[in-house]
Amino acid sequence: MSQTAAEETADVFGPDSMLRSLVNEARWGLAVTRATVLEAAHPQIGAALIGNSTFVAHPWRRLRNTLVSTQRILDPDQRVRTREAARLNRLHARISGTDPQGRRYDATDAEARAWVVATLFESAVTMYRLSGESLDGPALERLYGEFRMVLAVIEGDSAHLPATLREFWPYFDDMIDRRLENTEAVRVILYRLLADVPAPPLLRDHPAVWAAGRAVAGPVAAAITIASLPESFCRRLALPDLPGVRTLMHGAYLAIGCATRLLPDGWTRVGSFVSLLDPGHAGDAGPWESVRRKAGQAAAMIRLITPAPDEAGHVTRSADRFFAEVLDQTGDGHLTWPDLAAMAREIATRLDLDEKDEERLYDAYAAWWRELQTNLDADGDGRVTRQEYAASAAILPSAGLVKVADLLFDVTDVNDDETIDAHEYQTLFRSAFRRDLTDRGAGGYSRSAFVRQFLSFMSGQQHSTAYDTLLS
Known part of the structure; x- marks a missing residue:
């Protein structure tokens, strides 16, 4: 990246960066989950996920690593960004292969990497809209420019994303209509990952508590995610449109949007939630610390009234x-x-x-x-x-x-x-x-x-x- 481009990046990701602020909000998880489904429908990305990724067996680890990587890519220090971009490029260079149809895939494919950034931008805009916030034209242009700069940091340039926001929307629609497929990765995310996600580290020793909550939350999360996707995408992949789910989805997004705007800042930061779910994550759970303690106490109480598991497996x-x-x-x-x-x-x-x-x-x-x-x-x-x-x-x-x-x-x-x-x-x-x-x-x-x-x-x-x- 040239010196001028580096200076522009430092300015874009400075204290007033919209994207840096957004990715530190807990509701960013909604946008990331939605974007992941759209990414997985790209044949190159879908094949790479199924063949190489640990997102099914280790989703919480993947979440933590993605959070850390995103923070590095958006760091105001150019040296941090450059080091992380180089690490990601080395990682992706090791991921390639052939899908079940005999087609080659490569994690360094420029079109696929641009699509990842495109889905994150479009999902962020959708998240704002469904959360009851409206971004005006200049704000949308600015946010799009920041996402294009992310691609420039990783890829070296942003040529594979349209230069302007006006050109972006036809590009996005064309990708859905002509390029995406109902891949195995999409089905795994919607019908296996969200339904069978393993317990986060906090609840790993309390399987009964997690199983009870997941039995309800898993299908609801999958339904809300599907309802938030573009209608043309749902039609193309024949995803179900269950009665009442769109109302539920709008209610969930509005509730999270209101919480983000009304609750104290520390309650809605992504770091607080990650620390809540994973006590081993570097950081302070802040106002959620008492919630975490109460959850542990409740889980301990449930364990007292449920049969004890076989402890032999904890030794060997x-x-x-x-x-x-x-x-x-x-x-x-x-x-x-x-x-x-x-x-x-x-x-x-x-x-x-x-x-x-x-x-x-x-x-x-x-x-x-x-x-x-x-x-x-x-x-x-x-x-x-x-x-x-x-x-x-x-x-x-x-x-x-x-x-x-x-x-x-x-x-x-x-x-x-x-x-x-x-x-x-x-x-x-x-x-x-x-x-x-x-x-x-x-x-x-x-x-x-x-x-x-x-x-x-x-x-x-x-x-x-x-x-x-x-x-x-």
């Missing part, structure tokens, strides 16, 4: 359960390279690795994947099934896994003192490991202790709250 896992909860990152029932790549991606994101260390981490995981293929892929189809893993996991050589563990220690030990201290552990595991680290005293973790624990977890021999938070 069967090979089959470990496969499902840890190894199968994409949730497709098989172990393939995208599952291990997702682990590397999550660790690289947590530690904000530079290109050299990131490449070393991916190489280590690739070596482990080759070992898994050699020893477990009995039928040679390029993937490992649960049955294949369960049958051979106990005798699996671990040279590749040791390489991953050793490299993970290196990139976590930022100050190269051959010890993982409390701050370095917290960077990798958020707050999930504070208690365990405290128990070890001020000395932290040596290389041998770190590697031993990682191998014990990744072989399914030992439960670890910290690694569960990171990978399962």
Whole structure:
């Protein structure tokens, strides 16, 4: 990006940026959810999501990482934006393949990346409108300009989005009419993800509480999302139009809009909600802290009157359960390279690795994947099934896994003192490991202790709250 363009970006994403303000509001989640459905209908994006993404098995982790990435892209500091854009481009460069129809997809496809930004802009405008707010012409132009600048930061230019707002709307309608499809990813989001979303970290130990709420909230969320989508899109994909749902959708958006305008600012910030749902997320739940405590107390009360679960699984896992909860990152029932790549991606994101260390981490995981293929892929189809893993996991050589563990220690030990201290552990595991680290005293973790624990977890021999938070 030229110096002039960089100066323009710094000005656009300054203190008065509409987009920076918007993405810090909790209601931004409505726009993102809606936009994700529109994105998934693009054949390139839909195929990449199904083949490589962890959004089904790990939606809360994906939400947290998206939030962090968005904040970096909109940071007033050009160096932060440039570093994050480079990280995203490296990530996307590793995602490519062939869809079930034999068509190639590539996460660096410029048209697809422009469509992601387009859906976010159109969904933001729709969110404002349905929430009872009206943006005038200059405000719309300004917001559109900021979204185009986001694409310029990531892509290097914004040429694949129309130059003006007047040209944008025909482009958007044409994409819906001519380019989008009823992909598997759309169906998964609407009918599986929203209905079966796993509990957020706060409620992970209270499955009965989460299941009871999700049974009602999941279908309602899916119906509201469908009702908010463009009518032409719903017709094209034959999405259901249930009686009364549009009224419900308008009521939900208006209620959230009123809450945003009337409640104190701290109550409606996205960081507060993320901290509420995920105590391990960096940040302060602020006014929601008391709500979180009450929710924990209520869940504890329900657990007292419900049968206690089998605690054996909290110490060790069967090979089959470990496969499902840890190894199968994409949730497709098989172990393939995208599952291990997702682990590397999550660790690289947590530690904000530079290109050299990131490449070393991916190489280590690739070596482990080759070992898994050699020893477990009995039928040679390029993937490992649960049955294949369960049958051979106990005798699996671990040279590749040791390489991953050793490299993970290196990139976590930022100050190269051959010890993982409390701050370095917290960077990798958020707050999930504070208690365990405290128990070890001020000395932290040596290389041998770190590697031993990682191998014990990744072989399914030992439960670890910290690694569960990171990978399962």
